[in-house]
Amino acid sequence: MLEKKTTRLRRIFESDRTELMPFGVMPIHAQMAERAGFGSFHISGGISSWWNGLPDVGLMTRTEIIDAARRIVQATDIPIYCDADTGYGGIQNVRKTVQDFIAAGVAGIHLEDQRDPKKAGGQAGIALVSDEEAIGRLRAAVEARDELDPDFVITARTDGYGAGGGGLEEALRRGKLYRQETAVDVIFYEGIRTWEEVRYLLSETPGPTYAIASPSYAGPTPSVDELSKMGQAINIVPFILPAIQEPWKLLLKVRDTGELAPIDEYNARLSDFAGTDEFAGWGDGFVKPSYQEVRGLEERFLPADQQRDYDTIHD
Template identity: 35%
Template sequence: MTDAGGTLRERLASDEILACPGVHDPLTAAVADSVGFDAIYMTGYGTSLSKIGYPDAGFITMPEMIENAANIQERIDVPLIADADNGYGNATNVVRTVREYIKAGIGAIHIEDQTFPKRCGHTKGRQVIPREEAVGKIEAAAAVRDERAPEFVLIARTDARGTGDGSLEEAIDRANDFLDAGADVAFVEGPTDEDELERVGREVDGPIVYNFVGDMGSSPYVELSSLEEWGFDLVVFPIASTLSTIANVHEDLSTFADDPVAAMRDIDDGFNDQPVGSLHEFSGFPEVVEWERQFLPDAEQDKYEGSLGDEVDSE
């Protein structure tokens, strides 16, 4: 991707709602990209769990998140939307955070108004910073975008609805303030029912995103057609690949206790039934072979003659 932000902006400008599956690493991103989506979302929860083994409770750091985002964007052919948590500090920290995400070459980030340490937007115990401070952080992020990469998409999220005394009215007011401060898209986390979703769509004055978390959260299942009707422009399914990975790996590995060989055969058969080709094809070995042909001395090709192993040639 050379202009992920511009590509994403063009897609968001269309009349059709944009649905993005959540991925947690380059591998799950590559699978999603092979299926075919207009954009892909990097989950903060899944990144934390897969990269450092801890839940989404403020343990993962900015460099770890940005490294993951950069590696994912390098692996896929569509724009990446990435979680940037609460910007990893105050407004001055946000300046560096946005600069680093822009350098990673991705299409968009979202920054939330939680305190530090933050936590998953669908767990109890969240708190938000004062609105004035939160607006300043979005202003800082927008200033970096305007200076460094005007096409970069800035999504501003509020978790005010999920705090102990949080109201939907406060969340909507914050979302509108964030848009006034320069955000491109508003993100009201945690509407509890369809009536609240309709109100968000009606009262937030700008593009909006819905965080479709399923049974692990407090937001309702709702059809995309309804979200589109209510005015939502973007829907992310943040934990999709992470839940799928946990469930399927647990199921497959559980059978090893009885018969590892038979279990491995079942895994092989299941993989071979997928349309992604062999593991080596999917991972990109044919491209590596082509690089060797282009850039290494001819004598380097001799290593393939008579050698053992799976075929990785692109021809």
């Protein structure tokens, strides 16, 4: 019998080795991660907003995020971990958020201590709720978790580092407070500037913990071995952001030249990878159910004259 996805995600966070966790926003992104051999996938709230043409200021609703997450869950067999912002409202909203994510098949979420309306991590002007409100928010989430699936992972994210009046010690104070006063599973420090600061936070925080270091300040990411020694539970892999730049450059070339040759050349280069592990496109490796599974279902249950022709190639 297969282990539950929530249990598998919990084991990832409890492991002594850092898990590299690709993140994105679409089923194809998660399928790419799964096919590449990664054991989990993270749905980014910020990129979800951007992908829908919105700024990351809490405009996407719980329903929109959970509907997107459900499609990603159904498209893959690996545990899905999702950004749940502040829980989308008051205590009752937080409780409903956990219930709905569990019902959608998501394996875990992180909840932050920002005041609504929230901002993207690392932006200026971030404000936090009081200690008491943050603790109540997390306790409500944990209670909902324990009623439905105790293995569902609840992560407490603190923006104490970048909030007004905050800093390294405020982030640490909040992280340790949430660990002591709630039964959350993981502590997550957002927007840290340097890897030295990450190392300090990880060393001072008991239990599964991770931090996101700002690429603009922190410099190169340490190796997995180094991250594991630091105590980093997971490290996100934001492969979607650089991937969008190539199509953007192509679009600018077409605009400037009025010619489609750059697109033709790009597609020709892609076709060279077809049939190899380096090709990411439509086909049985990236769809679920696969074309072969669809064909098998039709052969088992449809009369022969109603089965689609998958073999004939028409000129």
